[in-house]
Amino acid sequence: MSPRRSDPEVRPLLLEIAARLLHEEGPRALSTRRLAAEAGCSTMAVYTYFGGMSGLVRHMVHEGFARLEACFSRVARTADPVADMALLGRAYRHNALTNPHLYRAMFGALSLSGFSLSEEDRQHGRYTLTNVVECARRCIETGRFVRRDPEMVAHHMWITLHGLVTLDLGEYLVPPYDADRCFEEQLTMLMVSVGDRPEAAQRSARTAAGRFDVEIKSG
Template sequence: MSPRRADPNVRPALIEVGARLLAEEGPTALSARRVAGEAGCSTMAVYTHFGGMSGLVREMVHVGFTRLKKCFLQVAETDDPVADMALLGRAYRRNGHENPHLYAVMFGASSLASFSLSESDRQHGRYTLAGVARCAERCIDAGRFADDDPMLVANQMWIAVHGAVALELGGYLVEPYDADQCFETQLSGLMVSAGDAREDAERSVRVSRERLDRELGDPLGVA
């Protein structure tokens, strides 16, 4: 008799359930029994796939950044690098909308008392900035951004967009200046602060908005 094959759906289900429980109920809700029960598998599956709860949380972090990188890779390089940069910002926001449960875990905002991000975990996240830095270099080479270190520009973009998305997911951006309005204004302001002319920046930001669904698909993977 051939050995029984492991269900390939168990591992991703454990990650999704664990991240959701952390985001919705906090670390006290995260136990091997609770996660396994909601994922429809045995408690042993947590240890088989991840070695324990800390391993499960670490995998949530890595999966979160892998999804972010995949979202970034959907942004095409065009002859308007500033529009490309703005679209990378929109991709970051879209990924946060689609994976809000993972978003908090990726940056250590929601985790277990026994788990802390390692330098390796953080470096895994930093790698996702490589494409943003390349885009910044193209903006500089095109004369749209001031002559600066592309990685520094990428970090500045990350800091600003991450802050906006975190506030939005937390429900802090409401009328009279809702999340959409704040984000659109911020994108243009970021490009201007990097050295672009305001009129050019606003035009490129508009172009990036028109490209959003075409390149990244409809929200939550619909269509």
């Protein structure tokens, strides 16, 4: 059952299985033998396509951020940059909820099992903030956000939404303070916290919600 290098399905299949096992059973479930059994191939497939388990873990991280970047790229640039920023926030949460099996790997969940992310891996993740930084710059230039470092604004958005999404995935947020309600409230509060007026922020958040199905969900 050795893998065929021309087989286009083996590599992505191994990534998906590894991410699913991580999500469902934790880092200890990851082994070449378990992956091979689930994928219906030999253990050599992990070495053929990834150079070993460490390489597979690294590719999981990169795949997760590649999907996030693809989700961000679907946000159109409009005359309302705050609505664009709110939609980027919705895209972040949507990507996490759609790929919960990859989300843990993206942020170092495997470190407890001896798999550590390199600085190069982390920089790969930081690069996905490019669209958010550019959007923050437009929000500042149009006077919607107070004039400050757009990269700091982007980090502020990332840190806050990451915390909310982590609680969401962990099922900690329940009625009356469920994840949807907290997210909607937090999205507007984020825009206000960097200088936008509450009424304008709410209006832009509603505009972003109306764009979600077409630009993000359908993608």
